[in-house]
Amino acid sequence: MLRITGGRVYDPANGIHGEVKDVCISDGRIVAEVEGTGVRTIDASGMVVFPGGVDVHTHVAGAALNFARAMTPENQREAVKFIHSPELRAGIGGITPTTFATGYLYAGLGYTTVNEAAVPILSARHTHEELRDTPIVDKSCCVLMANNELVLDLLEEGETERAKQVVAWLIWAAKGYGVKAVNPGGVAAWKWGKDAKILSEPVEGYSKVTPAKIIASLAAIVNDLQLPHPLHIHCNNLGAPGNISTTLETMKLLEGYRAHMAHLQFHAYGGDGWNSLRSEAATLAEYFNAHPNLTADAGAILFGNSVTITADGPWQHLLYQLTGHKWGNLDVENETGCGIVPYVYKGSNLVNAVQWAVGLELLLLINDPWRIFLTTDHPNGACFWRYPEIIHLLMDVDFRRERVRKLPAKALKRIVLGDLDREYTLSEIAVITSAGPARALGLSRKGHLGPGADADVAIYNENPDRELMFRYPRYVLKGGQVVVEEGAIRKVVDGREFIVHPSFDENIEEYLRPLFEQYYTMSFDNYPVEMHRVEGADIRECG
Amino acid sequence: MNRADFIIYWGGNPADCHPRHFTKYTLTPKGKHVPMGRKGRTMVLVDVRETPSVRAADIFLQVRPGKDFEVITTLRALVKNQPVDQARVAETGLTLAQLQDLVGRMKNARFGVIFFGMGLSMTRGKHMNSAAVLALVAELNAFTKFVCMPMRGHGNVTGADVVMRWTTGFPFGVNLCRGYPRFNPGEFSTVDLLVRGDNDAALILGADPGATMPQPAIDHLARIPTIVLDPKVTRTSRLARVHITTAAMGISAPGTVYRMDEIPLPLRPILQSPYPTDEVVIRRIHEQVKAKPAWLPASFKKVPCA
Known part of the structure; x- marks a missing residue:
């Protein structure tokens, strides 16, 4: 039993905005009161108490990230090292941290739940093995579905009901939590070296299936299956100048459905070429503000080294041609694909400067913090351990303007960031880093400090230097145990994995089995991830 | 299996070393987009000697030992329509016509794959050879879809x-x-x-x-x-x-x-x-x-x- 006393508590989900009050913990959960002897007290006077952070969109495990690790030994060499000790496993931090280091780094930042946003079903077994080796944090996975040919073939034939059964079966086979759509149709087209740039045109290899049809069908299926997290969508034309029209069109298709728009920064550009690229964050925010069915994460970029990893294969080929840097491409049979290109965002580069501004503009122009969340699409825009730099930019308008002034003069005409006065409050930071993403993921025990919630708590020293404040929490508790104290890992606990079990007709296996024997290189019985590979599975039945 | 219509094995002998590769993954299966199976595919074997894998190949290119890097570099030049030195090509044991034919086939493939074995990655040039193959394949993607994969040994x-x-x-x-x-x-x-x-x-x-x-x-x-x-x-x-x-x-x-x-x-x-x-x-x-x-x-x- 534990009592955190004297701290200013920010628990926006329960309407608490900086009141000094006690937080009590028993058996790993928040409780209303603890009594009797043996209650440990943490004196949090002069500190702020937040619910543990929740990352709605990150890439921390799986075949693609692991391929990126192999591709960039030069990054690993200059990264922070984790030295083996009786408590800690050895590892490497940096841009693509090793699994154990990922757990330590997230916890060290006050984050206790992460959603791995892109899992191919064929290699989901591998993703779960890595997540098992990612300690402390709780985890969930979104499985890639918008280029899966089993699903696309059914949409081509108009068999929507059967497509729904197949999607449900696939989610359970992958032991996933949500459904992710990446560049719908574009990754399938990339198997032929093509892309899907226009939402109303048929996808390469199909006559009826268009990206628009895939988006609408999947949104409906996710809705029908009553998954806790809505369709998680990475729009077509990521990163391309002028892609605002595609993004708006996608959002219009989603009217009437809940949906989560991933890394919106990469989808809010105007102009018709790299030289005329400009921010369309204001246009996007205007539409978004008027449509409460949508949530989004920022996918902000920060200047510096990164590795771009995305299932968006055609975009990565373009990026390789643009940069001449290393390029890795993985095609995952008939399901999805992935491209990997190391990238450096430079403050002096016009395009990068606009991208940097767009991420912040979206966070500032979207009025409701409950619908836009802090992410960098780790490791694409920047590493997750750089989130405190973004918090600083959001909370301090003078500091932000000073940074804007350092951008190339040409960039200033393409952005509106310099005109925005909004400053985030601590309560709003608690929303965009924890309460909001937890709600969007449908995790009722995360992101708040009310009785019954998981006792995941981050306690920060109050400090006017917001970057420093959020970089080094004074304490981090996971499931009621103190895991971080003054920037050092004190105790390593295992995390859980949230998975969903949507209801489906068992007979769908009779439809799938012959298709597997014909078109898959893995036998049908070997395909589903076995339950014993998922550590600490927390299963939710739905549908 | 489902897509590739043009397959190159370079510096390997899968017939002996990866005996299920042809039948389960690459050559014979009737794939989703290659319904003809073996008849819908072209296979090129590049090696320094004749091995049992030659029998499975449509085209066999015998490279002089230690000259793989030169062959790959010449191919990269031809892909980009750059001039090549005839005398240097002759040293590789292959003719310019053979290489031009290969480049034409690569560019015309719908989906091409190069599988490279230890005969490439562990002989003269070593990782330089592997890097050259990776570069060749990356560059071919400007023309058509092309991928590559190493053929590995020793269990897991x-x-x-x-x-x-x-x-x-x-x-x-x-x-x-x-x-x-x-x-x-x-x-x-x-x-x-x-x-x-x-x-x-x-x-x-x-x-x-x-x-x-x-x-x-x-x-x-x-x-x-x-x-x-x-x-x-x-x-x-x-x-x-x-x-x-x-x-x-x-x-x-x-x-x-x-x-x-x-x-x-x-x-x-x-x-x-x-x-x-x-x-x-x-x-x-x-x-x-x-x-x-x-x-x-x-x-x-x-x-x-x-």
Whole structure:
């Protein structure tokens, strides 16, 4: 039993905005009161108490990230090292941290739940093995579905009901939590070296299936299956100048459905070429503000080294041609694909400067913090351990303007960031880093400090230097145990994995089995991830 | 299997070394977009000698030993319509016409693949050859879809690579002596450590270096306390100080094996074994080692994070 006393508590989900009050913990959960002897007290006077952070969109495990690790030994060499000790496993931090280091780094930042946003079903077994080796944090996975040919073939034939059964079966086979759509149709087209740039045109290899049809069908299926997290969508034309029209069109298709728009920064550009690229964050925010069915994460970029990893294969080929840097491409049979290109965002580069501004503009122009969340699409825009730099930019308008002034003069005409006065409050930071993403993921025990919630708590020293404040929490508790104290890992606990079990007709296996024997290189019985590979599975039945 | 209509094997002999590759993955299966199976595909074999794989090929290109890099570089030039030196092409054992024909076929493929084996990656030029193939394939994507994949050897070598990467950040040649992973192939790779005699003990799991490594490395393994975990007697187990017999993976022990394309497959045992699995043995050794006092000085306990 534990009592955190004297701290200013920010628990926006329960309407608490900086009141000094006690937080009590028993058996790993928040409780209303603890009594009797043996209650440990943490004196949090002069500190702020937040619910543990929740990352709605990150890439921390799986075949693609692991391929990126192999591709960039030069990054690993200059990264922070984790030295083996009786408590800690050895590892490497940096841009693509090793699994154990990922757990330590997230916890060290006050984050206790992460959603791995892109899992191919064929290699989901591998993703779960890595997540098992990612300690402390709780985890969930979104499985890639918008280029899966089993699903696309059914949409081509108009068999929507059967497509729904197949999607449900696939989610359970992958032991996933949500459904992710990446560049719908574009990754399938990339198997032929093509892309899907226009939402109303048929996808390469199909006559009826268009990206628009895939988006609408999947949104409906996710809705029908009553998954806790809505369709998680990475729009077509990521990163391309002028892609605002595609993004708006996608959002219009989603009217009437809940949906989560991933890394919106990469989808809010105007102009018709790299030289005329400009921010369309204001246009996007205007539409978004008027449509409460949508949530989004920022996918902000920060200047510096990164590795771009995305299932968006055609975009990565373009990026390789643009940069001449290393390029890795993985095609995952008939399901999805992935491209990997190391990238450096430079403050002096016009395009990068606009991208940097767009991420912040979206966070500032979207009025409701409950619908836009802090992410960098780790490791694409920047590493997750750089989130405190973004918090600083959001909370301090003078500091932000000073940074804007350092951008190339040409960039200033393409952005509106310099005109925005909004400053985030601590309560709003608690929303965009924890309460909001937890709600969007449908995790009722995360992101708040009310009785019954998981006792995941981050306690920060109050400090006017917001970057420093959020970089080094004074304490981090996971499931009621103190895991971080003054920037050092004190105790390593295992995390859980949230998975969903949507209801489906068992007979769908009779439809799938012959298709597997014909078109898959893995036998049908070997395909589903076995339950014993998922550590600490927390299963939710739905549908 | 489902897409490739143009397949090149370079520096390998899959007919002998990867006997199921043609029939299960690349040549004969009737794929989703290659319904004709073998008839819908063209296979080119590039090697320094005639092997049993030649019989499966439509075109066989015999390169002079050690000239692979030159051939690949010439192909890269031809792909980009750059001039090439006829005399240099002649040194490779192939004619310009043969290479031009190959480039034409590559560009006209709907979906092309190059599988490269150790005949390319472990002969003169080594990693330079692999890098050249990767560059050639990357550049071909300006014309059509092209991918490549290494043909690997020795059981679950891909699985070892994959796990090393997520735990240490590096695929092989990792040194943990300082308490954190460092990577330097050529310095920390097994052969180099053994040949220099840097290590004073060896634990060998799922490999038979006594049959494959150079003699000075084998001599060192025989000199030091070497412990081998293996279901069967091998060259290495004969020279080892200790051989612990373990259950065979996939036959009497469960586990996971990674295919060469890094897709994990579960292994289900079909027989019972009186012997423990590798995992059980390693865990028991680890328990004993853990019971010993920590080797780190107390000051190391405070490890900064973030």
